[in-house]
Amino acid sequence: MAECALNLASSPPALSANLHISPTRFSPLRRTLPLTSPSVAGKPLFCSHLHRRNSVLSTNSSRSQFRTKSSMAEKMTGKSKAEVKVYDSEEELAVALAKYSADLSEKFCKERDAFTVVVSGGSLVKSLRKLVEPPYFDSIDWSKWHVFWVDERVVPRDHPDSNYLLTYDGFLSKIPIPAGHVYAINDALSAEAAADDYETCLRHLIKSKILDISKESVFPKFDVMLLGMGPDGHVASLFPGHPLVHEKEKWVTFIKDSPKPPPNRITFTFPVINSSANIALAIVGAGKADVVYKSLGDDISSDLLPVQMVSPEGELVWFLDKVAALKL
Numbered sequence: 001m002a003e004c005a006l007n008l009a010s011s012p013p014a015l016s017a018n019l020h021i022s023p024t025r026f027s028p029l030r031r032t033l034p035l036t037s038p039s040v041a042g043k044p045l046f047c048s049h050l051h052r053r054n055s056v057l058s059t060n061s062s063r064s065q066f067r068t069k070s071s072m073a074e075k076m077t078g079k080s081k082a083e084v085k086v087y088d089s090e091e092e093l094a095v096a097l098a099k100y101s102a103d104l105s106e107k108f109c110k111e112r113d114a115f116t117v118v119v120s121g122g123s124l125v126k127s128l129r130k131l132v133e134p135p136y137f138d139s140i141d142w143s144k145w146h147v148f149w150v151d152e153r154v155v156p157r158d159h160p161d162s163n164y165l166l167t168y169d170g171f172l173s174k175i176p177i178p179a180g181h182v183y184a185i186n187d188a189l190s191a192e193a194a195a196d197d198y199e200t201c202l203r204h205l206i207k208s209k210i211l212d213i214s215k216e217s218v219f220p221k222f223d224v225m226l227l228g229m230g231p232d233g234h235v236a237s238l239f240p241g242h243p244l245v246h247e248k249e250k251w252v253t254f255i256k257d258s259p260k261p262p263p264n265r266i267t268f269t270f271p272v273i274n275s276s277a278n279i280a281l282a283i284v285g286a287g288k289a290d291v292v293y294k295s296l297g298d299d300i301s302s303d304l305l306p307v308q309m310v311s312p313e314g315e316l317v318w319f320l321d322k323v324a325a326l327k328l
């Protein structure tokens, strides 16, 4: 058995008729939560191989206040009412995503003494960079964070394609998260076995009350999922037209014919994604404008894209930069 191991857009883009923009101004975050025990995110907790280590990562104690502006709209997608926020630049989006994550961290750390965070690979990881800067670096209680991947490529952890490596280099190596709170896949296993192993890991974490379970769906309920979207509308490793988008039973499954290389991956299924308490979709760049329009515009086609199937129990927020939202 596995041991677990939008500035207020100075010129807001024209949005479609069902998106009503209202300006909003984010107030600066003021919080100070001490780090309880310095530790390092050097090694992940490989599901199957539990490694717990304590050491020290870099700290950054200076503080500043972030103020950013956006255009906002609300939209019904699936069973959820989605908030759509459009930022003038990716930089402003990253600032807002940091505040969003820090606010949720504060809430869940208070409520359940743990914060379960799921990330994707891709450009999302770069958009997390403001979390490791003041004021968030110091105000977040990193010792309560537990980090998971919504999907992972079945490659060694030091392989350039590894989402773990991408996240480690861009985020985890910069925060004092306990190594045992980083849940990387066991890269010694096949895709099938790694998916089973990750699911077993999640079951252990539910037993130990680190991970919540949805009373509605009886699937794991993560506190937040921070996800990207591919230019074809895929999320996680759930691709348009692939049978895996209809998986109803498994928590974690595998794919051996991923249209986006590499072909072998594991991925959370929609029942798990949609049991989340919060989901942020962070989408940047002109290359995403068509699919953002297809997903949020008025043109409703019968075949839903995977991103349109994202419909959490809790709140859904789309973070778009101005160019990704250009066609709305």
Ligand SMILES: O=C(O)[C@H](O)[C@@H](O)[C@H](O)[C@H](O)COP(=O)(O)O
Pocket: 120, 121, 122, 123, 124, 151, 152, 153, 163, 227, 228, 229, 230, 231, 234, 235, 236, 237, 260
């Ligand atoms: O392993 C993966 O391939 C990623 O997790 C993937 O699901 C990613 O999030 C999207 O493809 C968006 O990536 P970009 O933001 O880089 O387009």
